[in-house]
Amino acid sequence: MNEYLTLAELAEAAGVPARTIRFYIARGLVDGPLKAGRGAAYTLEHLARLERVKRLQAEGRMLSEIGRIVGGVEAEYAAEPTAWWQHGVADDVVVWTRADMSPWRTRQVRAAIDELARFLHKERKE
Amino acid sequence: MSTTAASFAPVAAPTGEPIRLAMQRLWLSGRVLPAGARLTVQHVFRSGEDKPLEVVYSFPLPRDAALRAFRITGEGFEAHSELRQTEEAVKAYEQGIADGSLSALARQYGDGVVNLTVGNIRPNETVTVHLEVLAGVELRDDGFRFRFPFTLAPAYHRQMKAAVVAEGEGEMELPPSQFGDMILPRFREDAASLHEVGFDLSVLHQLAVEEIGSPSHSIRVRQDGMAPARVALAPEKDVPNRDLVLDVRYKETAAQMFAGATGEGKRAFAAIVPSTLFGVNTEAPRRTVIVLDRSGSMQGAPIAQARKAIEACLAALSESDWFGLVAFDDQVESMSAGLLSGTRENRQKARAFLGRVDARGGTELARGFLEAARMLHGGGDVLILTDGQVAGTEQILAQARAASIRLSCLGIGSASQDRFLALLARETAGVSRFVTTRERVDLAAVDLFASIGRPVASGLKASSNVQPEPPSAVFAGTPILLFGETEEHPGAVELTWDGGRLGLPLPSGDSETGQTVRLLQGSRLITDWESRYPSEEALAPLEKRQQSRVGARLLALSQAYGLASREMSLVAVVKRAGDRADELPETRVVPVGMPQDVRFGSYFGGGTTGSFTMMAPMAAPAAAPAAGRGFRLGAALQGMITRVRLPREVEAEVSADPLVELASELEPDGGMPGRSASVRAARSVAAVLAFVAEGHTLTAGAFRSHVARLVGFLKSAGGVSDREKASIERAIEAASSGSAPRGDWLALARAPGAEWAKIEKALKA
Numbered sequence: 018m019n020e021y022l023t024l025a026e027l028a029e030a031a032g033v034p035a036r037t038i039r040f041y042i043a044r045g046l047v048d049g050p051l052k053a054g055r056g057a058a059y060t061l062e063h064l065a066r067l068e069r070v071k072r073l074q075a076e077g078r079m080l081s082e083i084g085r086i087v088g089g090v091e092a093e094y095a096a097e098p099t100a101w102w103q104h105g106v107a108d109d110v111v112v113w114t115r116a117d118m119s120p121w122r123t124r125q126v127r128a129a130i131d132e133l134a135r136f137l138h139k140e141r142k143e
Numbered sequence: 144m145s146t147t148a149a150s151f152a153p154v155a156a157p158t159g160e161p162i163r164l165a166m167q168r169l170w171l172s173g174r175v176l177p178a179g180a181r182l183t184v185q186h187v188f189r190s191g192e193d194k195p196l197e198v199v200y201s202f203p204l205p206r207d208a209a210l211r212a213f214r215i216t217g218e219g220f221e222a223h224s225e226l227r228q229t230e231e232a233v234k235a236y237e238q239g240i241a242d243g244s245l246s247a248l249a250r251q252y253g254d255g256v257v258n259l260t261v262g263n264i265r266p267n268e269t270v271t272v273h274l275e276v277l278a279g280v281e282l283r284d285d286g287f288r289f290r291f292p293f294t295l296a297p298a299y300h301r302q303m304k305a306a307v308v309a310e311g312e313g314e315m316e317l318p319p320s321q322f323g324d325m326i327l328p329r330f331r332e333d334a335a336s337l338h339e340v341g342f343d344l345s346v347l348h349q350l351a352v353e354e355i356g357s358p359s360h361s362i363r364v365r366q367d368g369m370a371p372a373r374v375a376l377a378p379e380k381d382v383p384n385r386d387l388v389l390d391v392r393y394k395e396t397a398a399q400m401f402a403g404a405t406g407e408g409k410r411a412f413a414a415i416v417p418s419t420l421f422g423v424n425t426e427a428p429r430r431t432v433i434v435l436d437r438s439g440s441m442q443g444a445p446i447a448q449a450r451k452a453i454e455a456c457l458a459a460l461s462e463s464d465w466f467g468l469v470a471f472d473d474q475v476e477s478m479s480a481g482l483l484s485g486t487r488e489n490r491q492k493a494r495a496f497l498g499r500v501d502a503r504g505g506t507e508l509a510r511g512f513l514e515a516a517r518m519l520h521g522g523g524d525v526l527i528l529t530d531g532q533v534a535g536t537e538q539i540l541a542q543a544r545a546a547s548i549r550l551s552c553l554g555i556g557s558a559s560q561d562r563f564l565a566l567l568a569r570e571t572a573g574v575s576r577f578v579t580t581r582e583r584v585d586l587a588a589v590d591l592f593a594s595i596g597r598p599v600a601s602g603l604k605a606s607s608n609v610q611p612e613p614p615s616a617v618f619a620g621t622p623i624l625l626f627g628e629t630e631e632h633p634g635a636v637e638l639t640w641d642g643g644r645l646g647l648p649l650p651s652g653d654s655e656t657g658q659t660v661r662l663l664q665g666s667r668l669i670t671d672w673e674s675r676y677p678s679e680e681a682l683a684p685l686e687k688r689q690q691s692r693v694g695a696r697l698l699a700l701s702q703a704y705g706l707a708s709r710e711m712s713l714v715a716v717v718k719r720a721g722d723r724a725d726e727l728p729e730t731r732v733v734p735v736g737m738p739q740d741v742r743f744g745s746y747f748g749g750g751t752t753g754s755f756t757m758m759a760p761m762a763a764p765a766a767a768p769a770a771g772r773g774f775r776l777g778a779a780l781q782g783m784i785t786r787v788r789l790p791r792e793v794e795a796e797v798s799a800d801p802l803v804e805l806a807s808e809l810e811p812d813g814g815m816p817g818r819s820a821s822v823r824a825a826r827s828v829a830a831v832l833a834f835v836a837e838g839h840t841l842t843a844g845a846f847r848s849h850v851a852r853l854v855g856f857l858k859s860a861g862g863v864s865d866r867e868k869a870s871i872e873r874a875i876e877a878a879s880s881g882s883a884p885r886g887d888w889l890a891l892a893r894a895p896g897a898e899w900a901k902i903e904k905a906l907k908a
Contacts, residue, residue, distance in 0.1 A: 040326060050727060
């Protein structure tokens with residue numbers, strides 16, 4: 018593979034349409050080409066970044082979140098702390114939930130955790 | 144040349160700074176016929192950037208719609224689109240972008256969502272795309288409803304993800320494996336700072352028009368006899384947070400025929416045949432399951448109205464009818480394991496069940512109607528009350544077809560899922576209506592319920608020149624629409640059904656009508672085939688798609704009618720002096736307004752800026768039904784959908800329609816309740832007259848089946864005097880003639896005793 022790629026070559030190599038790559042660049046998920054104008058070029062680093070974005074998407078991350086993770090334009094938020102609750106549902110099982118969930122969702126999640134705890138307790142007894 | 148509204152300059156509310164909008168204006172014009180609409184949608188894009196801009200605008204297609212062509216204009220240029228196979232169109236667009244040329248691509252995705260992408264708009268340049276769209280309308284015997292989406296509703300999908308990305312702004316993503324590279328817009332809670340929208344339409348009609356109105360927008364109507372009516376937005380501009388809904392009501396009910404030459408000695412035609420030409424409802428017992436969407440987006444007035452509507456629908460059942468009730472979100476709950484007869488006890492059971500139904504969770508529509516199918520064992524009808532806000536509709540449609548049940552749909556909402564619900568009903572031989580939240584959901588439900596289950600004609604067949612095939616059954620209130628082509632002049636359409644036949648001669652017409660009708664036929668055929676194209680097939684590489692029966696059919700239809708589909712897209716590249724190759728344009732996605740009746744929090748709830756919400760487990764399979772003592776965490780987690788569940792007291796108070804209340808009181812034998820036969824008869828007479836006074840008779844109006852049941856009860860009423868019998872006769876006569884004397888009939892129908900004296904007095908007045 019050449020050291021420098023056109024956008025079309027990058028799109029084909031990554032399996033990501035060119036329009037999507039431009040969209041990612043605009044959102045700061047991927048850096049722009051090495052130089053603007055005629056002969057704009059992309060490198061294997063761009064390809065690696067695209068592969069990483071795809072991987073993170075497959076893990077269920079949203080583009081906004083990926084932007085933070087890969088340190089694009091939203092990098093200033095990256096260090097923002099988040100609070101989590103730890104629920105010990107059995108001696109050997111812990112469930113983590115975000116502390117800033119809305120009350121209605123907290124109720125839903127708690128119901129599911131209670132159900133899990135009851136199930137694990139019952140399974141152990143049987 | 145471009146026509147940017149110079150006066151339009153939105154500012155950011157917190158700062159007062161002007162907002163730079165990539166798209167400034169969306170304006171709808173064109174001709175609306177009873178058989179469909181031929182529209183031009185003008186999109187005005189403007190770059191406020193100091194570098195080239197690429198703008199992506201996402202919109203949903205209306206019902207039975209297809210894109211035909213676009214024209215792109217700007218300072219010193221005008222270009223027309225070409226219809227090319229999608230791969231070629233994308234390639235041409237990308238080459239245009241790489242060459243630095245202004246390029247535009249209109250590409251259709253699943254669920255009828257279109258991405259209109261315009262790239263390389265130069266700094267401070269204004270570019271206008273005039274997009275021609277063919278679209279269908281919702282037909283009724285006495286008129287039609289035209290609906291055009293000015294925004295895109297968020298939609299539930301098991302694998303969707305959503306996040307709040309800014310104050311009052313949400314973002315939603317769908318899995319690329321099923322939706323390809325489709326780009327969704329951001330959803331803005333407040334649409335006031337977005338692009339302006341408006342419309343100016345001609346409405347053509349063959350029958351004299353009683354009224355043209357809109358439950359969605361303030362309109363100006365200019366109407367002069369049988370000339371096309373001009374309907375325009377009354378204010379200068381509006382915001383993109385709801386569909387345009389136009390209602391046209393005729394003074395009479397009759398067949399309408401449109402025809403005209405299309406070249407090579409052929410003529411295209413469209414025929415609208417009202418249900419009244421086929422017959423009237425039979426009184427055969429029916430088997431019906433009502434399926435209520437209780438998902439979070441139904442919260443507030445829609446679900447409260449739907450509950451009342453279902454009670455009134457059930458009152459139209461007799462003891463010989465069988466019914467079931469299912470509520471679904473991402474879980475399904477049935478009132479009973481099987482169908483129940485329409486006894487008083489069972490209706491009370493249904494009322495108690497409805498009282499427990501709150502809005503919550505996601506919209507697993509297929510699970511709702513599959514439960515109904517199980518209860519019906521293949522025989523009967525399903526009525527679904529839903530906002531239809533779901534993605535991946537092709538998969539749901541496949542499940543509906545496989546279930547072999549007849550689905551009728553009542554859509555509720557201000558932003559269109561009309562295309563999907565119309566398909567869901569049509570593909571299963573049912574009927575659909577879509578109402579806005581500004582209208583009474585309960586009345587529409589009662590009206591639809593009166594017509595389903597008892598077709599006025601079955602086994603319908605049309606002459607071979609009709610395509611697509613007509614529906615197998617016809618239902619009261621809903622006409623059938625036929626498209627076709629003939630080489631005969633003047634030619635005719637022949638219809639036969641079980642016990643009847645009808646011949647309708649075609650008019651000569653003009654070639655403009657002929658061309659329009661042919662395009663409407665094409666857009667209808669493409670929509671039908673699009674609905675049978677699952678995403679895994681539609682997103683496959685070209686070589687595989689060429690082996691797909693649906694893909695090949697769509698390609699052939701696109702080529703034959705010159706209309707876009709997922710197989711063919713529209714592209715234009717404008718080469719101009721000064722084009723600079725390989726300059727990367729800045730990509731912007733045009734945000735849209737949240738539909739006005741959908742709470743921002745119902746999709747993006749609980750989050751603050753920068754928060755992320757996984758809406759449903761990734762790649763989660765449908766939760767298996769709980770069996771025995773099996774662990775149900777899967778089902779519990781499926782319920783963790785980011786949609787707010789409001790306490791009942793927060794739901795909007797729905798003012799009860801007195802007629803809905805009255806209808807819900809009917810006993811299984813069709814009469815009003817009461818402590819004696821005389822009281823029951825007196826109250827039933829008053830109830831008939833209350834319905835007739837509001838325009839509901841034995842054959843017309845939403846409460847026609849309630850009137851029929853009351854009349855049936857009165858015909859066999861005993862324990863009354865001769866004088867009282869005379870009043871009963873008057874009421875039965877009024878139910879046929881549609882004329883009721885003045886009187887406080889509602890109060891008399893609700894009176895605890897037999898108010899015969901007051902009834903007789905009012906009847907004599």
